[in-house]
Amino acid sequence: MSRKPFTVHSGVAAPLLVDNIDTDQIIPSREMKTVSRNGLSDGLFAGWRYASPTDRTPRPEFVLNQKKYAVASILLGGDNFGCGSSREHAVWALTEYGIRAIVAIGFGDIFRNNCVRNGLLPIKLPDLVVRSLADFDGEVVIDLPSQTLSAGPNVHAFDIDSYAKRLLVEGLDPISLTQQHQSEIEAYFADDKKVRPWL
Amino acid sequence: MARTLFDKLWDAHKVVDVGDGADLLAIDRVVLHERTGGIALKSLAEAGRDVRDPDRVFAIMDHIVSFRPGRGRDEARLPGGEQFITETRALSKAAGLHLIDTDDPRQGIVHVVSPELGIALPGVSLICPDSHTCSLGALGALAWGVGSSDAEHAMATGAIRAKKPAQMRVSVHGTLGSAVTAKDLSLHLISKFGAAGGSGMAIEFAGSAINALPLEGRLTLCNMAVEFAAFTALIAPDDATIASLMGKPFGPDDIQWIEAVSEWRQLFTDDDARFDQEIEIDAQDVAPMVTWGTSPEEAAPVSAHLPEAVEREVLEYMGLEPRDTLQDLKLHGAFIGSCTNGRLSDLRAAAAVLRHGRVAEGMRAVCVPGSKSVRAAAEAEGLDKVFINAGFEWGEPGCAMCFYAGGETFPPGSRVISSTNRNFRGRQGPGVRTHLASPATVAASAMAGCIADPRRILERQVAA
Numbered sequence: 001m002s003r004k005p006f007t008v009h010s011g012v013a014a015p016l017l018v019d020n021i022d023t024d025q026i027i028p029s030r031e032m033k034t035v036s037r038n039g040l041s042d043g044l045f046a047g048w049r050y051a052s053p054t055d056r057t058p059r060p061e062f063v064l065n066q067k068k069y070a071v072a073s074i075l076l077g078g079d080n081f082g083c084g085s086s087r088e089h090a091v092w093a094l095t096e097y098g099i100r101a102i103v104a105i106g107f108g109d110i111f112r113n114n115c116v117r118n119g120l121l122p123i124k125l126p127d128l129v130v131r132s133l134a135d136f137d138g139e140v141v142i143d144l145p146s147q148t149l150s151a152g153p154n155v156h157a158f159d160i161d162s163y164a165k166r167l168l169v170e171g172l173d174p175i176s177l178t179q180q181h182q183s184e185i186e187a188y189f190a191d192d193k194k195v196r197p198w199l
Numbered sequence: 200m201a202r203t204l205f206d207k208l209w210d211a212h213k214v215v216d217v218g219d220g221a222d223l224l225a226i227d228r229v230v231l232h233e234r235t236g237g238i239a240l241k242s243l244a245e246a247g248r249d250v251r252d253p254d255r256v257f258a259i260m261d262h263i264v265s266f267r268p269g270r271g272r273d274e275a276r277l278p279g280g281e282q283f284i285t286e287t288r289a290l291s292k293a294a295g296l297h298l299i300d301t302d303d304p305r306q307g308i309v310h311v312v313s314p315e316l317g318i319a320l321p322g323v324s325l326i327c328p329d330s331h332t333c334s335l336g337a338l339g340a341l342a343w344g345v346g347s348s349d350a351e352h353a354m355a356t357g358a359i360r361a362k363k364p365a366q367m368r369v370s371v372h373g374t375l376g377s378a379v380t381a382k383d384l385s386l387h388l389i390s391k392f393g394a395a396g397g398s399g400m401a402i403e404f405a406g407s408a409i410n411a412l413p414l415e416g417r418l419t420l421c422n423m424a425v426e427f428a429a430f431t432a433l434i435a436p437d438d439a440t441i442a443s444l445m446g447k448p449f450g451p452d453d454i455q456w457i458e459a460v461s462e463w464r465q466l467f468t469d470d471d472a473r474f475d476q477e478i479e480i481d482a483q484d485v486a487p488m489v490t491w492g493t494s495p496e497e498a499a500p501v502s503a504h505l506p507e508a509v510e511r512e513v514l515e516y517m518g519l520e521p522r523d524t525l526q527d528l529k530l531h532g533a534f535i536g537s538c539t540n541g542r543l544s545d546l547r548a549a550a551a552v553l554r555h556g557r558v559a560e561g562m563r564a565v566c567v568p569g570s571k572s573v574r575a576a577a578e579a580e581g582l583d584k585v586f587i588n589a590g591f592e593w594g595e596p597g598c599a600m601c602f603y604a605g606g607e608t609f610p611p612g613s614r615v616i617s618s619t620n621r622n623f624r625g626r627q628g629p630g631v632r633t634h635l636a637s638p639a640t641v642a643a644s645a646m647a648g649c650i651a652d653p654r655r656i657l658e659r660q661v662a663a
Contacts, residue, residue: 163219
C-alpha cells in the first residue's frame with residue numbers, strides 16, 4: 001500500500017501557536033465513533049471548532065473557521081505539538097481535512113511518527129521562524145527534496161531524518177520495506193528462541 | 200565499552216542497520232486494545248497480510264468497556280461503542296491472537312494486566328498502540344507506545360524501524376517523605392522541567408529513592424514519562440522485580456526460571472556508561488502535588504498558591520482566579536483508577552485515608568480498579584467496603600473515567616480530582632476541570648470536598 005508522495009507543496013499556513021497541543025484537542029475521543037481511518041475530519045479540533053459537543057455551529061474565533069484560513073493546508077504549532085495519546089486518528093483527521101504539513105517548534109514522538117506513516121510532513125523550526133510565518137500573508141512553499149520552506153523572499157532550511165524523508169518523498173509503504181529484510185528477522189527469532197525459550 | 204541499560208536492550212533487539220540512521224528492531228510482543236488495536240488488525244486484514252506470529256500478540260479490552268457494576272459482555276461506556284469490542288474480538292479470533300475479553304477474569308487495563316500475566320518481562324521488547332506503554336519499562340522492558348500503523352508493521356513483520364533516541368538519567372536521591380508517592384515525584388519532575396523536558400529521550404530512573412520504590416510505584420513513575428514527552432522510561436530490574444515475576448503464565452516456567460533470572464541480572468547500566476543528559480532530584484524536595492492547569496507541567500505542591508503569570512485561557516478553562524490557594528478549590532468529583540494509579544497499592548493508599556471519613560456532601564466519587572485481579576485482591580482485603588462505605592462507586596475494571604469517550608461523565612464546569620495522567624482540556628468530559636494527584640491526595644480531597652493534603656489526615660491519626 002503506497003501513499004501520496006510529498007515533493008513540493010504550497011499553501012496557506014494557519015497559526016495555532018500554543019505549546020503542548022495534545023491529540024485529545026486534535027481529535028477528542030468522543031469523535032472516534034467507528035473502527036475506521038475515515039470519517040474523522042468532522043471531528044478535527046471539535047472542542048475548539050464548534051460551539052459545543054451538541055451544537056456544530058462554527059466558533060468564529062477559531063483559526064480554521066476564519067475566511068483567511070479556510071483553505072489552509074499547513075498548520076503552525078508551538079512546542080510538543082501532538083503530545084499525549086498515541087491515537088493515529090489525530091493524523092487521519094488532519095490529512096482527511098486537507099492538512100499536508102505541520103510546522104512546529106517541536107513534536108510529540110508518537111505523533112511525529114504517525115505523521116510520516118501517513119504522508120503528513122512534520123517540520124521542526126525555531127520559535128522565531130514559526131512566529132514569523134504566522135505573520136506572513138500568502139502561500140508558503142515547502143520543498144521537501146531540497147528541505148526548504150519559503151515565505152516570500154525568506155527561505156528557511158529544515159532538518160528531517162533521511163528515513164522519514166524517503167518515506168514521504170517516495171510515498172513508500174514501510175511494511176514492504178521491512179519485508180525486504182524478512183529472512184534476517186526470521187533468523188533473529190530462530191536464534192533468540194534458543195536463548196530465550198520463554199518468549 | 201560501558202553501556203547503559205537502554206543500550207543493552209537496544210543492541211539485543213537490533214536485527215540490522217537499515218540505513219537512514221534507523222535500525223530494524225525485533226519486537227518480542229505486541230499488545231493491543233480495542234480502541235486503537237482493532238483498527239490495526241482491520242487494516243492488516245484489508246491489506247491481505249497475516250499476523251506473523253499470533254502467539255506474540257495479546258488483545259485486551261479496556262478503553263471502551265463499561266465500568267458499570269455488573270456490565271454486559273459487549274456493554275460499552277459510549278453509545279455505539281460496542282462495535283470496538285465486537286470487531287476487535289472477531290478480528291483477534293480470526294488472527295488467532297491471545298484474547299483477553301471483557302468477561303475474562305484476567306481482563307483489565309493493558310498496562311496493569313501485562314505485568315500481572317508476565318506479558319511484560321525484563322529484557323522484552325514490547326510495543327502497544329497506546330502512549331502509556333512506557334509504564335512497562337519499570338520492569339526493565341524495552342516498551343514504548345506507537346501508532347496503529349506501527350503496531351500493524353510489527354505484527355506483519357516481527358520488527359519495527361526506529362532511530363535510537365538520546366538518553367537521559369534521572370537520579371532521585373534520599374527518601375521520599377510520608378504520603379509522598381511516585382505520582383508526586385513524576386509531577387514534581389514534569390513541573391520543574393516542563394512537559395517537553397524529556398522530549399524524544401529514553402529515560403532511566405535511578406538512585407536510592409527509586410531503589411526503594413515498590414514495583415507498583417515504579418510502574419506509576421514510568422507511566423508518566425510520556426507526559427514528560429519521553430520516548431520511554433526504564434528502571435533496572437532488581438530482586439523485587441524478579442521475585443514478582445515468578446510463576447507468571449506468559450513468563451518463564453520452572454525449568455526456564457534460572458536461565459531467565461541469570462539473563463535479567465545483566466540488565467543494568469554499567470558504571471562508566473554515559474548519558475546525553477543527567478537530572479538529579481533530592482527526594483526531600485518532593486511534596487504531595489496537584490495540577491492546577493491543562494498540562495501536566497502546570498502542577499504545584501498541594502499547599503501552594505497559583506503562580507502569578509498564568510495564561511488567561513487556562514484560568515478561564517479551569518475556573519481560577521490569579522493567586523488562588525489550591526487547597527481552597529471546591530470539588531465536584533473524584534476518580535481513582537487508570538493505568539497510572541489503579542493497582543492494589545494505590546487502592547490501599549486511598550483506603551487508608553478513607554477509613555477516617557466519608558466523601559463530602561454533593562460530590563460524585565468513583566473508584567475503578569485497574570484489573571479484575573486487582574479488584575479481586577482488593578475485595579479479599581475488604582477494600583471495596585471501605586470505598587463503598589465512604590461513598591465511592593466501585594466499578595468494573597477498565598480505563599473508565601481517565602478519558603471521556605462519549606456517554607455519561609462529570610458535568611461541564613465541574614472540578615474533579617483524579618489519580619489519572621492527563622489534565623488536558625476536555626479529557627474527562629467537555630468543560631470538566633481535572634486536577635491530577637496521587638490516590639491518597641484524591642481520597643483526602645474527596646473527604647474534604649476541596650483539594651487537601653493527605654498528610655493532615657494520616658498524621659492526625661498517627662498522633663491520636
